[in-house]
Amino acid sequence: MRSEWESKDQTPPTCDLLSLLLKNRRPTGAVNEVWPNLFIGNAATARDKTLLNNLEITHVVNAADGPQHIDTGPRFYKDTNIEYRGIEAPDSRDFDLSPFFVETADFIHEALSQKGKVLVHCARGVSRSATLVLAFLMIKERLPLMEAVETVGRSRNILPNVGFLNQLCHLDSTLASERKST
Numbered sequence: 001m002r003s004e005w006e007s008k009d010q011t012p013p014t015c016d017l018l019s020l021l022l023k024n025r026r027p028t029g030a031v032n033e034v035w036p037n038l039f040i041g042n043a044a045t046a047r048d049k050t051l052l053n054n055l056e057i058t059h060v061v062n063a064a065d066g067p068q069h070i071d072t073g074p075r076f077y078k079d080t081n082i083e084y085r086g087i088e089a090p091d092s093r094d095f096d097l098s099p100f101f102v103e104t105a106d107f108i109h110e111a112l113s114q115k116g117k118v119l120v121h122c123a124r125g126v127s128r129s130a131t132l133v134l135a136f137l138m139i140k141e142r143l144p145l146m147e148a149v150e151t152v153g154r155s156r157n158i159l160p161n162v163g164f165l166n167q168l169c170h171l172d173s174t175l176a177s178e179r180k181s182t
Contacts (some may be wrong), residue, residue: 011172012146014165020149025157031055031125032156035141038108039158040133041169042125043070058116061104062086063097063128065091070123083111091127093163099176101171108133109140130158136170138175145172 012020031041031051045051047070058081064070065086074084085107087100097135104120111118122128130152137148146170152158159170 006034011169011176014162014169017145017149017165017169018162020146021153021159028156029117032122034133034152034155035137036162037112037115038133038136039117039119040125040129040152040158041119041121043121045125046070046072046119046121047076050076052080052082052119054078055119057119058114058120059083059111060085060106060117061107061120061129061132062122062163063132064091064122065089070121077082083091085118087128087132089128091124091161093161095133095163096167097128097133098167098171100132100141101167104132105136105139108136125156126158126163128159130156131160131164131168134158134160135171138168138171142175142179144176145169149173 006044031039031045033039041054046062060077060082062070062072066088073086077084089095089097107116120129121131133152134148137143138145143151
């Protein structure tokens with residue numbers, strides 16, 4: 001029997017999302033391709049210009065930007081051809097990351113449509129960066145939240161904090177309503 005949230009029009013409860021995120025976990029590396037030409041990685045990956053060059057990364061989204069976090073920024077990449085986008089976001093359940101969902105999804109979508117390769121990172125590549133990638137998949141690729149989580153989870157262990165999961169659930173409900181009305 002299918003759960004209510006398994007239909008494309010139903011957003012799952014946060015506890016069901018957490019269960020899905022915690023099952024089938026396996027070791028993942030510092031960086032993983034989770035969608036064609038879209039990578040999630042950690043701070044060490046973002047600072048390794050040789051690795052970024054080898055991966056042919058053209059765009060970087062730093063979800064932990066700023067002097068208190070991972071202070072790479074456009075100047076760090078000035079000797080590369082990498083286009084940079086920084087978001088100063090703490091990994092806190094009380095921080096509202098949702099205002100950055102659409103602009104980040106647009107940035108990723110534009111990069112991918114130009115045949116670029118995008119690294120989205122935060123400190124560990126588990127919460128902030130994963131949240132932004134899930135939002136991209138939901139907004140631009142029209143994946144329901146559970147499908148986005150399953151897609152990314154096939155390549156990388158992710159675990160957005162409960163505040164970010166709630167924001168993704170809200171986004172999922174909003175997008176489902178918009179799809180119904182069109």
